[in-house]
Structures are given as C-alpha cells and as structure tokens.
Amino acid sequence: MSAPIRLGTRRSELALTQSGHVADAITAASGRPVELVHITTAGDRSAAAISQLGGTGVFVSALRDALHAGTVDVAVHSYKDLPTAEDPGLVIAAIPPRQDPRDALVARDGLTLGELPAGATVGTGAPRRVAQLRALGLGLEVVPIRGNVDTRMGKVTSGELDAVVLARAGLARLGRLDAVTEVLDPLQVLPAPAQGALAVECRSDDEVTRALLAGLDDLGTRACVVAERSVLATLEAGCSAPVAAHAEIGEAEDGGDEIYLRASVTAIDGSDAVRGSTSGPATDAARLGRELAAELLDRGAAALVAASR
C-alpha cells in the first residue's frame, strides 16, 4: 500500500465537502489513499469583513504555506477566492468540471427577486453582488453579512432578513438546493470570475502528484476560468472588487470549442455599470479575457474599480 496523499483543507463544511469530493476522485483515479489535513486560515478565525482582512487570499495563504512547507501535497481552493497573481513554486494541476456558476436567491415565502417588495432586506457580503443588486433599481436594501452558508441562510429562517444571495454551487455541494427560491439570471446578476470552479493545487516540482491530478482536469472548465480570470487580472481587480465575468463554452462552426464571455464592472452604489461581451476560440481564452477587459477600461471601468478600493 502506498503512502497517503496529504490534502490540506479548511474546516468549514463547504471546504470539507469540496475536499472530500476531490480526495475521492484522486483515490478513484489512482488507487492511492488520501488523508485530509485540517488547516485554519485567517479568514476562518476572524469575524471581520473580508475587505477589512486584506481582501483576496485570506482563505488561501495558510493552505499555500502548508504546500510550500511540504506538510501537505495537495490543496483544494474555491477558485474565485484565489488572488490573480500566481504563487511561484505552485501550480493549479487540476480544475475539475464546474458546477452551475450562477448566484442563487434564498428568500422568505418562496419569493423571487422581482417579487420582493421595495425596502426588503437582502444580505450579501460580496461587493459584486451588492453593486449589481442595487443596480437593478428594485429599491432593495442590501445588508452586508458574513459567516458560513448555514449562518447566512439562518438569517432568512429567523426573519432577520428577507433574503440572502449565495453561490448556487456552494448550496449544491452542501445539498441545500431545496432552499433556493430563484437562480439569478446572469443578465441581472453576473457571477464572479471562476465562481463554482475548484482549483486543485500542488508544488510545481512534485511530478508524481501533478501527473495524478492531471486526470481530474476538465479542459472546458479550464478555458472558461482562464477567460474569466484574465478579465479580473487585466482590470487589476481582486475578489473584493465589483467585477463579474462569466464564460460559456460551445461548439464553433469549424467544430472547435468556442467561448462566449461576458463581463461587467458596477459602481458600488449601483448608479453606473460597464458591461460587455466577446466570443472566440477556446484556445484563445486568455486573450479574449484581456481584450474584453481592455474594452471595459476604455469605456470607463477603471474609475469604478478604483472607487471600490
């Protein structure tokens, strides 16, 4: 029997579920046992708003430290939580097929966004959701919240809030899709870059683990994630900026894979937004993202990103 692969994971129910799925996939593909190693991150320890904790990466650095130190061999991240800068010495060796990346509304009495009365309270912590919800012009009162998925949904059950907005993918992984009252149309609320995707990371020089993880990689998901994240990187924005990007993959007329990419930057108060879209071969995913971001910058996105800092 070979030595177990050590997989570092956060302790939240969502992280443990995601890590468990990846661990099972590794064992199924390789026959190697996987041991889950629990790691506490700064984002888990603090109740402060993410933006106060230094924004991007608060959930990530402890896992990466453990990879660098060699105390774990693999780390699983929610891709949208990763900073756009690469970490030298580490590689995203696999991006498994992603879940439906859209946002979901969990509202009292089965209500949809359009059915919530003006003045209804909607909880979310993400500036991207805050901005887009305000831009809908429905008169909703957006309330900043934090905490794990159960804590957030509990605010609706208890009557403290009329609704919360969460990533559908997280609810799917936790088996809580029954609570969703509306899956939000990306035309109204466009998802975060890489939402719903996982990043499975290891050390770049660990050839054995890299080869093993390559079997979990999904090329279509990778192309979508590359396109979406290249929008974010070109805008020089992080996960705390009101930036959204969503790519879909389909077949082009020549039989190759084509990407259809949409992106937006929204003023935090909802008073302004710059939106755009593009399409092209999946092999050009990074370029498509860069060009779309450059177009948004030309049309005034820089001021909106700067204002959110």
Ligand SMILES: NCc1[nH]cc(CCC(=O)O)c1CC(=O)O
């Ligand atoms: N911001 C926190 C976060 N990071 C990843 C997910 C789960 C969904 C995903 O994998 O994108 C969530 C929760 C949420 O946004 O509701």
